[in-house]
Amino acid sequence: MHVMGRTGTSRTPVLAALAVAPVLCAVACSDGASGGGDEECADYPGSDIEFIVPYSAGGGFDTWARVIAPELADDLGVNVPVANRDGAGGITGVTEVFGTRPDGSTIVITEPGILATAQLTGTSDLDFAELDVVGRVAVGPEVIVVRADSEWDTIEDVQAAAGGGPVLMGTGGLAAVNIISFDELGIPFENVSHDGSSEALLSVVRGDTAIALFPLASVAEGIRAGDLKPLLLVGTPPGEDNPDADVVAGVPTLDEATGQDGLGAALEQHRIVATAPDTPQCIVESLSESMAAAFQDDGLVGDFQEAGLVPAHMDAAEAQEVLQSTIDTLTEYEDLLSQSFEG
Amino acid sequence: MIDGLSSAFADLMTWPSPLYLLLGVVVGLVVGVLPGLGGGGAMALLIPFTFAMEPSHGIAFLMAVGATSGIGGQVSSILISVPGDPPNAATTIDGFAMTKQGKAAEAMGAATFGSVFGATIGMVLMLAVLPFAREFVLAFSYPEFFMLALTGLVLVSRLTGDSVHKGLIAAAAGLMVAFVGLDPVNGNPRFTFESLYLWDGVDIVPVLIGLFAGAELLALFSHRGEQGLAAAPPGGEASRVMDGFRATVRHWRVVVTSSVIGFGAGIVPGISGTLAAFVAYGQAARSSRHPERFGKGAVEGVIAPETANDADKGGGLLPTLAFGIPGGVIMAVLLSGLLVHGVPAGPNLLRGDLHIVYVLVVAAFLPRLLAAGIVLLLGMKATVLTRIRGDILAPAIAAVTLLSVYALRNEPLDVVLTLIFCYVGYAMERFGFSRLTFIIALVLGGLFESSYHQTMTTFGASGFVTRPIALALLAVAVLALFGPPVARRLRRKPAPADVEVAR
Numbered sequence: 001m002h003v004m005g006r007t008g009t010s011r012t013p014v015l016a017a018l019a020v021a022p023v024l025c026a027v028a029c030s031d032g033a034s035g036g037g038d039e040e041c042a043d044y045p046g047s048d049i050e051f052i053v054p055y056s057a058g059g060g061f062d063t064w065a066r067v068i069a070p071e072l073a074d075d076l077g078v079n080v081p082v083a084n085r086d087g088a089g090g091i092t093g094v095t096e097v098f099g100t101r102p103d104g105s106t107i108v109i110t111e112p113g114i115l116a117t118a119q120l121t122g123t124s125d126l127d128f129a130e131l132d133v134v135g136r137v138a139v140g141p142e143v144i145v146v147r148a149d150s151e152w153d154t155i156e157d158v159q160a161a162a163g164g165g166p167v168l169m170g171t172g173g174l175a176a177v178n179i180i181s182f183d184e185l186g187i188p189f190e191n192v193s194h195d196g197s198s199e200a201l202l203s204v205v206r207g208d209t210a211i212a213l214f215p216l217a218s219v220a221e222g223i224r225a226g227d228l229k230p231l232l233l234v235g236t237p238p239g240e241d242n243p244d245a246d247v248v249a250g251v252p253t254l255d256e257a258t259g260q261d262g263l264g265a266a267l268e269q270h271r272i273v274a275t276a277p278d279t280p281q282c283i284v285e286s287l288s289e290s291m292a293a294a295f296q297d298d299g300l301v302g303d304f305q306e307a308g309l310v311p312a313h314m315d316a317a318e319a320q321e322v323l324q325s326t327i328d329t330l331t332e333y334e335d336l337l338s339q340s341f342e343g
Numbered sequence: 344m345i346d347g348l349s350s351a352f353a354d355l356m357t358w359p360s361p362l363y364l365l366l367g368v369v370v371g372l373v374v375g376v377l378p379g380l381g382g383g384g385a386m387a388l389l390i391p392f393t394f395a396m397e398p399s400h401g402i403a404f405l406m407a408v409g410a411t412s413g414i415g416g417q418v419s420s421i422l423i424s425v426p427g428d429p430p431n432a433a434t435t436i437d438g439f440a441m442t443k444q445g446k447a448a449e450a451m452g453a454a455t456f457g458s459v460f461g462a463t464i465g466m467v468l469m470l471a472v473l474p475f476a477r478e479f480v481l482a483f484s485y486p487e488f489f490m491l492a493l494t495g496l497v498l499v500s501r502l503t504g505d506s507v508h509k510g511l512i513a514a515a516a517g518l519m520v521a522f523v524g525l526d527p528v529n530g531n532p533r534f535t536f537e538s539l540y541l542w543d544g545v546d547i548v549p550v551l552i553g554l555f556a557g558a559e560l561l562a563l564f565s566h567r568g569e570q571g572l573a574a575a576p577p578g579g580e581a582s583r584v585m586d587g588f589r590a591t592v593r594h595w596r597v598v599v600t601s602s603v604i605g606f607g608a609g610i611v612p613g614i615s616g617t618l619a620a621f622v623a624y625g626q627a628a629r630s631s632r633h634p635e636r637f638g639k640g641a642v643e644g645v646i647a648p649e650t651a652n653d654a655d656k657g658g659g660l661l662p663t664l665a666f667g668i669p670g671g672v673i674m675a676v677l678l679s680g681l682l683v684h685g686v687p688a689g690p691n692l693l694r695g696d697l698h699i700v701y702v703l704v705v706a707a708f709l710p711r712l713l714a715a716g717i718v719l720l721l722g723m724k725a726t727v728l729t730r731i732r733g734d735i736l737a738p739a740i741a742a743v744t745l746l747s748v749y750a751l752r753n754e755p756l757d758v759v760l761t762l763i764f765c766y767v768g769y770a771m772e773r774f775g776f777s778r779l780t781f782i783i784a785l786v787l788g789g790l791f792e793s794s795y796h797q798t799m800t801t802f803g804a805s806g807f808v809t810r811p812i813a814l815a816l817l818a819v820a821v822l823a824l825f826g827p828p829v830a831r832r833l834r835r836k837p838a839p840a841d842v843e844v845a846r
Contacts, residue, residue: 062387083753088542168801173530192800193527193793202666206481208801227666341530 041282044104048079052108054093056086060217064137064271064309065109071294076286089173090114091124094274098126102276104283107134109273112326117176119327120334121341129327130277134287136314136322137295138271141235141264142177143248144213145228147204155185155232155257158211162187170200170209177267178213179340180333181234184258204228215269217310220244232257235268242310266329272319288316351701355403355709363400364706367407368713374408375415375427377747384751385412386677399702405677406703407710410462410656413616414714417454417649422447422728423740424559429547430616430652432782433624435555437637437644444640447726452587453642454649455715457598460591461650462711464602465609465657466704473700476665483610485797486806490816491611492791495618497820498625500780507824513771513780520545520781521788528796540756544789549748549760551782556744557765558772563737584719590642597627597643598650605651609658616652617786621779623651656707664700677703 049072053065065082073080085093090110097108115128144155152158158167166188171178174191182189192209194200197218203209205227212219216238222228224247234254238245254264273291275284294300295313304311314322330337355364374385386405393401416427421438434454441450472479500510523534524544535541591598601623608619627647628637637644663677728736748761771778798806808814 056384056387063390066390085753086543088539092539190800191528192797194797195789195793198666202480202662203484203797203801205666206484208484208797222666 041280041286044283044286045076045078047105048081049076049104050106051080051082052093052097052106053082053084054086054090054108054110056084060309061090061109061111061271067300067304067309068137068273068291068294071297071300072287072290075290075293088123089118091118094128094131095124095126097274097276098128098131100276102132102279104275104279104287107273107275107287109137109271112270112272112323113176113267113330115323116327116330117337117341120330121338123341129324131274131323132277132279132284132316133272133274133320133323134284134316135291136270136272136312136319137291138310139236139268139312140215140217140310141233141238141248141268142213143216143219143223143230143251144181144211144232144234145201145204145219145223145230146211147207148226148229150210150229152211152231153229155252158187158231159185162189166190167211168192168209170194170203170212172196172200172214174340176330176333176337177234177269179337180263180267180330181213181254183333183336184254184260184263185232201228216242216244216248220247223247233264235264238310244310263329266326270319270322270326272323274323284316347698347701348705351698351705352709354399354698354702355705360400360403363396363404364407364710365713367404368411368710368717371408371411371710372415372418372714372717375412375417376419377415377427383409399699402677402699402702403706406706407713409677410653410707410710411714413649413653414455414458414711414718417458417645418451418718418725421450421454421645422725423556423736425556425740425744426551428616429551429782429786430620430655431648432551432555432617433620433648433779434645436624436779437639437641439559440638440640441642441645442726446583446586446640448583449586449590449642450645451718451726452584453590453645454587455718456588456591457601457646457649458653459708459711459715460598461602461605461653462656463708464599464650465606465654466660466707467657468602468606468654469657469660470704472661473664476661480610480662480665482812484802484810485794486802486810486813487816488611488790489794489798489807490813490820491608491618492787492794494816494820494823495622496780496784496787496791497823499621499783500777501625501823501827506775509776510780513776513778514784516776517781517784518788518791520550521785522792527789527793540754545760545785546752546757547782547786548751549757550764550785552744552748553761553764554768554771554778554782556740557761557768558778560737560741560765561769563733563740587642591646594643594646596630597647600626600630601647601650602654605654606658608651609655610661611790616655617783619651619655620648621783623647653711660703660707 051065051069051072053062055061062082062084069080069082085096087093088095091114094108094110094115097106100106112128115124115131118124119126119128146152146158152161161167167190169178169182169189170192171194173193178189178191189211192200192203194203197214200209200212201214201219201222204212205222211231213234216233219228219230223230230248230251232254233248233251237251237253238248254267255261273287275287292313292315295311301311354360370385370389386408389405389408393404396404412428413430416431417434417438418427420426420431420434421442424435424439424442426432426435438450438454441447496514500514501507521544523541525531525542526533532542601619604623604626605616605619608616608622611618624637624644624647627643628634628641631637631641631643633641745758745761748757749755751757768778771781798804802809806813808817
């Protein structure tokens, strides 16, 4: 469940401790951060690596972390305990990791879109682009769906109908992907928030809301069962290894509908693993290689698929670019986003 | 259907399935006894351990944990008045009162068999409604959810505390605390005082534990003498556990009514068990011939909530099976557990092979029976707790409780919140404001608010009164609030003291 409301702030007593982070960094980073001192890398990892999941146990991010953690542990020869630090829609845990010492001893699994939204709407004062990304584990397109027996068969039908007033959209909390895609499509909408994707999708099936936009993995079952109808794919069409590829075969994409190449790719859900800013390059590489090894293990990839997870691995450098480009793309919509979240 | 059930039963009885069931039962009981960590959270943490298991073993194991955590939770509710989980909160009222009368074993027996019966009836109802599951689930939309929350709140404020007015005040205070955090429409922070801790609202577990454990612990500290919790030394406990069983059978009407209430509440996402337990408790008190005994150790007051909070699992399975939509935390986790094992829950599950459905049904029942056996064997030993001197027991309970609160989210402020609500609870108890009404308002607040906004956006205000189920629920709420005083006035009799049920 990814609920992406307005999230996070750092002007709080809870996080007052983080205010000392720059000081710690000034001390710790002075001798290593810039080039990556060899002695730090030779020792790495000297102790356990804590794997933070900024959501409660049981969700997609949590499952990914718990599947990967043992592999990292095997490869690096230390324990990799997973800890859930949910709060503020996934920002609390990331903020915590942001302030840890840049020694690779704490990593976090997160999503660029949530981070970008938090900093653009002023709910977090941090610049999350500074995080050192160690890799991407998965990416999934989002799908615009309507009720199966809806009179709308294409996104053009919705665009035509939207002339008569905003459409009711069932969401699990307003997110950047909803605001930007519908803005680009020229479809005004009224948000009906729910506690997660399943309740929002059920409201579409009941006919209480007209349209919804959720990750493919969340809507696939409903489409297959004949309760939902996919209209548009926001993101890259899924590859053949994705077991849900069939339900959206032939569905047009946001890029096609708006003529903007790469918009969907910036809006879809990437799951990345990151560590504190200014971590020595060699430590980031070590973590990145260790993750890559996990994804090359055929047995593990089988486990992923069995767990309903579709791996789409990227190494540290590529994944860092994904984070940066997501933030860049969403920055173009800064006014729209702050306006929407002001309500 | 019988064939399906018996083959599922045979499946679960084939070695090594019973081993996984037993393992799940033990884990479920332990996490249930620990305050805070609920069955759902425990199941989520255990999912990765099931990767290596056969699907049916993994599911049996997870179901066993989820099914029995409630039984573990009632043990601490009854013995030390600290609910293991919010759905067990209602059980503390009469359960702990019975403990103080030396009837802890009877209360545990009644709660355990209430659970077993409740779960069974809930599952039978689920199987009966299964063919109409889609229509049933689709009939409940935002106005119905709003009215369920409203009716639950009214029933509880009506039935607890010194007076209806104090009940309503406690409910309003609970709602106010529930509204702390991001608003559900635009996500703007409210009453958060610039603190990130408050952005997600006030967590229920620290409040629950503070409110209920606080006052009791303070009372315990004042037990300076040799005396423990129980006034009378419990003797012949083995027979007393069976007394609980006999009480459950004797009060079969309470069992059936509470099961139906629990089943109905089960389809409400998120809050079902807690809501079910309180509403069933209220209903049992209302329909009792001796409502004045409630809150003072009435065994029905233990049976009703424990039956209802297990019957709700049957209702919770309906949306899970029909649409792949969980009716509660435990169901949500079970769903991801099913997915992990390549069983896509949802409509296709019903259309295809029903075997796994039957396995779920049997797996919801068998572990409870096992857990009942374990509680009967060990539970009476646990009543020894009640004979430990209060001034020795209280610090130990306080330490375990505060540690559990901290360990739940590794959040030091949760401990502070617990301590604050210890004193709030003590004050509420002292001045006759119902802690129960407060906590249920806090639990229901989110649903109350979001379903209100959802209704206004989609149906408009008329949605509340133009849909039959919502209207019927509204009628129940109005009757519950204004019925008794109006009826009294019509009869022109001297007004009897308002039924004081419990705090």
